[in-house]
Amino acid sequence: MDFTCIADTVANPMLFDPSSEHAALRAMVRSFANQELLPRARECDEMEQFNEQLFRSLGKNLNLFGITVPSPYGGAGMDALASTLVVEELSAVDPGFALSYLAHEVLFVHNFFHSSSEEQRTRFLSRVLDGTWIAGIALTEPGSGTDVLGMSTHAEPHADHYILNGVKQFITNAPQADVFFVYAKTERTSKRITALLITRDLKGVSIGKPEAKMGMRSSPTAQVVFENVIVPRENLLGEEGNGLVHMMRNLEIERVTLAAQSLGIARTCLANGARYAIQDRKQFGQPLSVFGQIQRMLAEGFAEYQAARALVYSVASQISPNQRRSLGAASAKLVASRMAEKVAREMLQILGGYGYTREYPVERFLRDSILLSIGGGTNEAMQKNITRDLAICLKD
Numbered sequence: 001m002d003f004t005c006i007a008d009t010v011a012n013p014m015l016f017d018p019s020s021e022h023a024a025l026r027a028m029v030r031s032f033a034n035q036e037l038l039p040r041a042r043e044c045d046e047m048e049q050f051n052e053q054l055f056r057s058l059g060k061n062l063n064l065f066g067i068t069v070p071s072p073y074g075g076a077g078m079d080a081l082a083s084t085l086v087v088e089e090l091s092a093v094d095p096g097f098a099l100s101y102l103a104h105e106v107l108f109v110h111n112f113f114h115s116s117s118e119e120q121r122t123r124f125l126s127r128v129l130d131g132t133w134i135a136g137i138a139l140t141e142p143g144s145g146t147d148v149l150g151m152s153t154h155a156e157p158h159a160d161h162y163i164l165n166g167v168k169q170f171i172t173n174a175p176q177a178d179v180f181f182v183y184a185k186t187e188r189t190s191k192r193i194t195a196l197l198i199t200r201d202l203k204g205v206s207i208g209k210p211e212a213k214m215g216m217r218s219s220p221t222a223q224v225v226f227e228n229v230i231v232p233r234e235n236l237l238g239e240e241g242n243g244l245v246h247m248m249r250n251l252e253i254e255r256v257t258l259a260a261q262s263l264g265i266a267r268t269c270l271a272n273g274a275r276y277a278i279q280d281r282k283q284f285g286q287p288l289s290v291f292g293q294i295q296r297m298l299a300e301g302f303a304e305y306q307a308a309r310a311l312v313y314s315v316a317s318q319i320s321p322n323q324r325r326s327l328g329a330a331s332a333k334l335v336a337s338r339m340a341e342k343v344a345r346e347m348l349q350i351l352g353g354y355g356y357t358r359e360y361p362v363e364r365f366l367r368d369s370i371l372l373s374i375g376g377g378t379n380e381a382m383q384k385n386i387t388r389d390l391a392i393c394l395k396d
Contacts, residue, residue, distance in 0.1 A: 015313050018081065025078070026085050032062060033093040041094040044218035045364050048210070051218065052134075052176055055100060059131025064101070066129040068110050068253075073121060074129050075113075080253045080319035083110070084260040084312065091264025095368040096218030098261055103172035103219075104128070106257050108135035108181050111250040114321045115181075115195060115237040124179065124197065133178035138168035138198070138224050139247070146381045148183075148247070149191045155184040155231065157240070162186070162196065164204075164229040174222035175210050182226075183243050192241035196231050204229035215367030251377065252319050252329040258376045259312045259332040262340035265365045265372075266305045269340075272362050273347030274298055276354070288350070297346040305343060308336040327389040334382040337372040344369045 017023040036054060044051055059065040067083050069075025076082070083106055090098035109128055112135075113121065127133040144150040153166025164184060171180070180198045198205060208223030238246060277289040277298060288294050315328035344366035348355035355362050373379045 015310065015317075016085065018317065021078065022082060022085060025076075025082055026089060028062070029064070029086050029089040030092075033089055037090065037093045037097060041097070041218070042358065042361065042364070044094065045096065046217075046358070048212070048217045050100065050176060050220045051097060055097070055104075055134065056131035058101065059129055065105055065131060066109055066113075066125075067105060069113050069125070069129070073113070073125060079317075080256060081313065081316040083253060083257055084316040087257045088260040088264045088267075091261040092268045093264075094218055095261055095265055095365065096216040098264065099216050099219040099371075100173050102254075102257050102261070103137065104135045106254055107137040107172075107250065108179070110253060111137065111181055111246060112197070112237070114249065115246040116197075119234070120197065120237070128179065134173055134176045135179045135181070136171050136173035136177040138171050138174075138180045138182040140169050140171070142167055142169045142223075146378055148244075149193070151183065151185060151193070152188075153182070153184040153226065154188055155186050155194055155196060157186050160233050162231040162233070162236075164196065164198070164226045164231050166226050168224040168226075170211065170221055171224050172219055172221055174207050174224050175220040177207075180224065181237070183247065186240055190241070193243040193247070194240050195237040195243035195246050197235040197237055198226070198229065198231060202229050202231065214370065215364070216371050217367075248326075249321060249324075252325050254376050255329040255333040255382075256312060256316045256319060258372055259308070259336035260316075262336035262369065262372050263305070263309050263312060265340045265369050266301070266308070266343040269344045269347040269362050269365050270298070270301055270305060272360055273301070273350040276360075277350050294350055297350055301343040301346055304339045308332075308339045312336055327386060327393075330377070330382040330385045330389070333372075333376065334379055334386070337369070337379060340369040340372060341366070 017026055040051060063076060064086060066075030067078050067086060068080065071077035087098050087102055090101055128135050141151050141153060153168065155162040155164045166184060178200050182196045182198045183193050184196060186194050204227040206225045208225065211221040213221060277294050278287055281288040312332045315325060315332045318328065319325050344362060348362045348366055351360055351362060354360055
């Protein structure tokens with residue numbers, strides 16, 4: 001059953017691959033995911049291992065780092081929709097690996113390029129584009145997640161440097177990362193946030209032990225601690241106290257690509273559930289799919305996946321660094337993450353006892369799907385943001 005072909009025929013294919021370049025990119029990533037990523041996906045989950053060599057090859061061999069970076073700087077010069085389709089295709093095979101890609105490519109590379117000076121790009125960009133360096137973003141803290149302005153990490157300003165102290169929690173890629181995009185306050189009582197580029201080799205930077213997680217286990221996560229780290233002034237990204245501008249701009253592409261993870265998860269779960277119910281499993285002498293309860297789960301799951309996919313790509317096509325799409329991005333993440341968790345759970349139900357075992361990947365994808373209602377802003381925060389933006393629309 002070629003489920004991807006079935007899925008691609010429901011909506012206008014130009015929505016998902018608006019150019020031949022997008023279509024070629026999708027074909028390349030899909031082939032890579034099936035040939036290179038799939039053989040070790042289950043093992044990496046079970047052993048909680050990050051496939052570092054394969055990850056670095058995304059930059060060195062496939063040029064998948066810098067999708068939205070203009071070509072004169074060594075990137076692909078494409079758009080947020082291109083980032084969305086790459087994350088969707090990787091997530092259909094290994095959502096954990098895709099999460100690490102998202103943290104490096106979207107949270108760091110995209111953010112860094114649009115926040116940095118020409119001098120900073122010259123110093124740092126090539127190493128994250130070719131995979132020499134693995135990158136991450138350090139935002140969440142032990143006592144502040146959704147409440148970003150409640151962060152306590154402090155960068156004390158001096159004439160030619162900052163002294164950075166603080167702890168960042170649940171940082172994707174931290175165990176392997178060489179460089180971080182770090183948010184801190186320069187005034188403890190202020191709500192203004194400053195962005196700094198921190199390399200791992202700076203004295204006072206330390207990484208905690210990897211977190212033992214329920215899902216996304218092929219993506220490494222750990223605490224990052226800064227103890228009297230001397231950060232050169234030339235590592236300031238943008239203007240001091242203006243970091244919130246970078247953050248809010250980047251949140252939109254982050255949320256759409258997290259929504260794309262949900263699409264990849266749902267697609268694979270639906271393919272497994274449909275194949276099992278229609279082709280593999282018989283009950284009372286008939287295919288499982290003749291029973292109404294099974295038809296409901298398959299049909300509604302497929303329809304909801306298609307609806308979420310159309311929304312995600314519609315929003316992705318409108319995102320750029322120069323315009324805000326906060327309402328659409330929050331809506332896409334809310335709808336897609338809820339859909340993926342529901343679809344994964346119902347496909348596991350169709351598979352029954354087999355779904356509960358590791359013979360099928362659905363249990364892994366269900367575990368992975370749960371993070372997507374938490375990361376990048378919780379679903380409760382998305383509901384708050386959507387309501388706020390609706391109120392603004394009504395005022396206008």
